[in-house]
Amino acid sequence: MNRTRHAIKTGIDRGWTEFLLSLKSPQDQGFYLFMAVGILGYLWINRNDSIDGTSLLFPSVAMPSILGGLIAFGLVIGPGYSLAMEREDGTLLRAKAVPHGLTGYVTGQIVLQSAGILPSLVIILLPGMLLFDNLMQNGAAGWVTVVGVILLGLLATLPIGIILGSLVPGVQKMGTWGFLPIMMLTAISGIFFPMQSLWGWVQGVAQVFPIYWLGLGMRSAFLPDEAAVLEIGGSWRTTETLIALAAWAVVGLFLAPRVLKRMAQRQSGSQVEAARDQAAQWIR
Amino acid sequence: MITNSVIVAARDLRMRYGSNDVLDGVNFEVRRGEVVTLLGPNGAGKTTTIEILEGFRMRSAGSVMVLGSDPSDANEDWRARVGVVLQSWRDHARWTPRALLSHLGHYYEPYSTPERTRPHDVETLLRMVGLDEHADQKIRLLSGGQRRRLDVAVGIIGRPELLFLDEPTAGFDPQARREFHDLVHRLTDLEDTTILLTTHDLDEAEKLADRILILAGGRIVADGSADQLARDITREAQVRWSRNGEQFVHATPDATSFVRELFEQHGTEVTDLEVRRATLEDTYITLVQKFEGGQNAEGLTAFEEVSE
Numbered sequence: 001m002n003r004t005r006h007a008i009k010t011g012i013d014r015g016w017t018e019f020l021l022s023l024k025s026p027q028d029q030g031f032y033l034f035m036a037v038g039i040l041g042y043l044w045i046n047r048n049d050s051i052d053g054t055s056l057l058f059p060s061v062a063m064p065s066i067l068g069g070l071i072a073f074g075l076v077i078g079p080g081y082s083l084a085m086e087r088e089d090g091t092l093l094r095a096k097a098v099p100h101g102l103t104g105y106v107t108g109q110i111v112l113q114s115a116g117i118l119p120s121l122v123i124i125l126l127p128g129m130l131l132f133d134n135l136m137q138n139g140a141a142g143w144v145t146v147v148g149v150i151l152l153g154l155l156a157t158l159p160i161g162i163i164l165g166s167l168v169p170g171v172q173k174m175g176t177w178g179f180l181p182i183m184m185l186t187a188i189s190g191i192f193f194p195m196q197s198l199w200g201w202v203q204g205v206a207q208v209f210p211i212y213w214l215g216l217g218m219r220s221a222f223l224p225d226e227a228a229v230l231e232i233g234g235s236w237r238t239t240e241t242l243i244a245l246a247a248w249a250v251v252g253l254f255l256a257p258r259v260l261k262r263m264a265q266r267q268s269g270s271q272v273e274a275a276r277d278q279a280a281q282w283i284r
Numbered sequence: 285m286i287t288n289s290v291i292v293a294a295r296d297l298r299m300r301y302g303s304n305d306v307l308d309g310v311n312f313e314v315r316r317g318e319v320v321t322l323l324g325p326n327g328a329g330k331t332t333t334i335e336i337l338e339g340f341r342m343r344s345a346g347s348v349m350v351l352g353s354d355p356s357d358a359n360e361d362w363r364a365r366v367g368v369v370l371q372s373w374r375d376h377a378r379w380t381p382r383a384l385l386s387h388l389g390h391y392y393e394p395y396s397t398p399e400r401t402r403p404h405d406v407e408t409l410l411r412m413v414g415l416d417e418h419a420d421q422k423i424r425l426l427s428g429g430q431r432r433r434l435d436v437a438v439g440i441i442g443r444p445e446l447l448f449l450d451e452p453t454a455g456f457d458p459q460a461r462r463e464f465h466d467l468v469h470r471l472t473d474l475e476d477t478t479i480l481l482t483t484h485d486l487d488e489a490e491k492l493a494d495r496i497l498i499l500a501g502g503r504i505v506a507d508g509s510a511d512q513l514a515r516d517i518t519r520e521a522q523v524r525w526s527r528n529g530e531q532f533v534h535a536t537p538d539a540t541s542f543v544r545e546l547f548e549q550h551g552t553e554v555t556d557l558e559v560r561r562a563t564l565e566d567t568y569i570t571l572v573q574k575f576e577g578g579q580n581a582e583g584l585t586a587f588e589e590v591s592e
Contacts (some may be wrong), residue, residue, distance in 0.1 A: 003360065003394045010390040017387065021378040091375040096340065098391040098442065099364040268340040269370055269450060270331055276373050 007100035008107050015111025022112070023119065036123040039066055044131060054227050059132040061230070062192070064222040067124065068215035069191035071117055071150060073182055075157040076164060078113045080178045083165025088275035093267050102264055106162075106257075113161070114154055137224045145221035149214065149241075156210040156245040159252025166256075166263040170275065182211075191215050194230060203232070213244040289316050290349075291446060291478055292337060297346035299332050306332055308502030309346070319472055319479045321489040324499035325572050330482040333499065334450050337480070338368050351446055364395035364402070367444030367477075369452055372435050377424035381415050381434050382406060384423065385441055392442035403441045412470070413437045414463055429460045436464070440471065447471065449481035453488060461488070468492055486564045498568065501575035506567070514562045517570060526556040 022028045042062075049058040086092050095105035129135055136142050168177045188195060188202050189212040195203050206212045219227070220236035228236050292314035299307040306329040314320045324330050335341035336348060339355030339362075348355060353362045376384050389403030396402040410416045413433040418426060426434065432455065439447060453461050465488070471477040483489055489496055490510045498506040498513075506513050521539040525532050527550055536542045539559045546554055 006394050007391060010387070013390070014387055017379075017383065025378060086375065089373050089375040090370055093340075093370055094372075094375060094388070094438065097338075097363075097368040097370065097439075098388055099360040099395060101363075101388075101391055104391060268335045270335065270341075272373065273371070 003100055004103055007103040011104035011107025012111050014104060014108035015115070018108060018112045019115040022116065032119050032123050035070075035120060036127070039070075039124055040127055040131065043128070047132060051227075051230065053229055056223070056227055057132070059128070060135060060137070060223065061219065061227065063124075063128055063132070063135055064218035065191045065215040067121065068149070068153070068218035069186050069189065069211060070120060070124075071153050072157050072211040072214050073186065074117050074120065075113060075154060076161040076182055077174075077178055078116055079109055079158060079161030080164035080168065081171070081174055082109060082113070083162060084168050084171040084174055087165075087263070087267065088171055088272065088279070090269075090272040092264060093269060093272055096264060096267055102261075106260065109162070110158065113158060117150070117154075136222055138221065142221050146218065149217035149221055152242070152245045152249065153210065153214040153217070155249035156252065157214070157248070159249070159256035160210075162256045163252070163259045166259045170278070172278075185209055185211055189215060196232065207232075207244075210245055210248045213241045217241045217245070290314070291316050291351050292480065293347075293349045294333070294337070295347045297333070297336065297348060298344045299329065299336065299341075300344045305502055307343075307346075310499070310502070310504055312497055312504050312507060314478060314480055316478055317472065317476060318494045319468065319481070319492055320495045320497060321493035322480065322482045322497050322499055323484075323486070323489055323568060324482075325576055328499045328576070329502060330499055331450055334448050334480070334482060338366070338448050339363075340368075361395065364392055364442055365445045367439045367442060367447040369435050369439035369447065369449040371450065371454075372431055372438075374424070377422065379423050380420050381410065381423060381426070381437070382419040384434075385409060385437055388438055389441045395442070400443055400445075402443050404443055406441075409437050409441060413467065428455050429457060432456065433460070433464075436467065440475075440477070443475065444477060446478045446480070449479065451482055451484065453483065453485065461485075465491055486568055490564050496564070498571050500572050503575070505571050505575050510564045511561075513567045514564060517562075517567045520562065522560045524556070524558040524560070525554050527553045531556075 043059040043066075046058045046062070050056070051058060051061050083092075092102075092105065095101035098104075125135075138145070164178055168174055185206070186192075188198060188206045189209065190206070191211065195206055195212070198206075216231065216237065219231070220238065220241070225236075228234055231237070290313045292312075294310050294312055297307055297310040298305065306327075310329075310333060312320075322330050322333065332341065336343045337350050337355055339350075339358055342356055350358070351362060351365055353359075355362075379387075386406045389406060392402040407416070410419050413436055415430060415433055415437065418430055423431070423434065432452065436449075436452060439449070453464055456464060468479060469492075472479060481492070493510070495507065495509055496513060497504050506517060508516065519537045520535045521537075523534045523536060523539055523542055523546075525546065534542065539561075543557065543559065
């Protein structure tokens with residue numbers, strides 16, 4: 001037990017080191033900047049649109065939804081890509097070759113991916129607060145709710161990312177296995193437009209997955225109570241949000257370690273070599 | 285301390301992929317302190333064998349013991365005693381050698397014992413593999429040879445009792461190869477590390493190994509020192525000499541008596557005498573032709589059958 005704890009501590013250091021390396025990397029900086037400019041630009045263009053039935057402007061409603069969507073997206077695609085990539089390039093095998101290395105590796109991934117949502121939040125929220133009025137309408141209590149929703153969202157979505165990264169056959173398949181379904185789900189989850197404009201069964205599907213609930217939770221944190229009329233049932237459905245996200249967290253936390261372990265057991269040097277050969281041969 | 289104790293043992297090891305038997309009853313042992321080289325043609329199952337011993341791959345049948353445990357269900361304490369040198373590709377591209385070694389070294393701290401303090405001191409290790417000048421460079425920017433040296437450093441950071449190396453010097457220039465050989469000698473002499481390595485370089489096998497195993501046709505077809513193998517398998521030696529400006533070559537199983545007779549007959553007329561034993565390469569080619577290429581009789585008639 002003591003040795004496992006030691007590995008977890010080493011893993012936390014690992015995740016933090018990787019996070020700092022990511023912050024220093026021009027590649028990652030470019031990604032954060034590109035995303036922030038895109039989202040803020042979208043909100044800026046539509047800054048004067050008013051939302052029917054309320055006194056709110058478009059950016060106020062869209063910002064929390066987009067933040068919720070972004071967190072879900074980042075925490076599924078982020079670890080998914082990392083795991084798929086690091087299975088192929090031998091990072092995971094290195095972890096397997098040291099005592100309790102896998103424990104440390106997974107801990108590192110959790111720290112890295114969780115910390116990784118901070119820069120995107122800061123780089124979008126801070127300029128957003130300056131560009132648009134009245135983004136946060138609930139004061140300090142609202143910010144506390146934001147933190148709570150993010151933490152619960154983290155538990156609900158990060159395990160999905162780890163499962164995805166363990167199951168996807170290779171990094172080249174992340175597009176069809178990861179990106180496409182998440183994009184489609186984001187499109188129907190009320191992130192960019194209210195989902196009530198969609199068919200009933202589509203709304204039903206969207207409400208099974210955590211993205212919708214993350215967006216709803218974030219809106220409830222940022223927006224005044226009068227804005228709840230825009231939601232399904234005219235309510236923030238706080239209890240349902242808690243139950244839906246917690247359910248995903250429980251299922252994910254149960255499945256992720258098992259799926260990950262099964263995948264890691266099959267890791268070997270020749271598998272890494274096969275991936276290397278395959279990467280050199282994109283067109284088959 | 286027990287010397288000569290067996291720390292790796294494979295008994296009737298089998299590996300089957302679909303209907304293809306890659307390993308078809310492999311038997312061998314490695315004793316403590318030995319450097320053993322596993323030779324064999326591509327696809328003979330060298331990597332498969334090593335990966336089974338490392339605990340990275342499940343075998344189809346047979347029994348395997350490594351440091352007293354079955355690698356397929358050995359625990360993390362066992363893992364701490366075993367070093368694996370992996371062929372890195374592009375992992376940890378943003379890290380520096382110093383940061384990566386000290387990170388991976390951390391995992392071994394709880395496994396330190398008074399006789400064997402773990403992990404290695406990172407600075408000493410960097411100097412040992414000749415990476416001290418590149419210690420703070422991004423790994424992405426290291427040359428191929430530097431990366432391989434880092435791989436070796438990662439493999440021995442936990443001061444393993446047993447080290448596995450799969451083609452460690454592929455892509456090394458001659459100088460890097462020489463330095464690597466010195467490192468291996470250091471590990472066995474000073475660190476009491478037992479080493480099992482695969483290579484394609486017969487010269488390297490001859491230089492490094494106390495014992496050579498040749499894997500062909502899914503079995504170990506030869507097991508012994510380079511000299512032993514040459515003597516047992518390709519028994520004939522070549523004798524070359526000149527007499528009166530003319531050159532002669534003669535193949536004989538008993539070079540010593542042939543040369544004695546030669547001198548008795550011609551005395552001082554014999555010059556430029558050269559007796560050449562079969563090289564490891566001759567031995568290797570003979571064996572591989574025999575066991576891999578079906579029964580290629582033509583190439584074999586000249587050589588004695590090897591007893592299995």
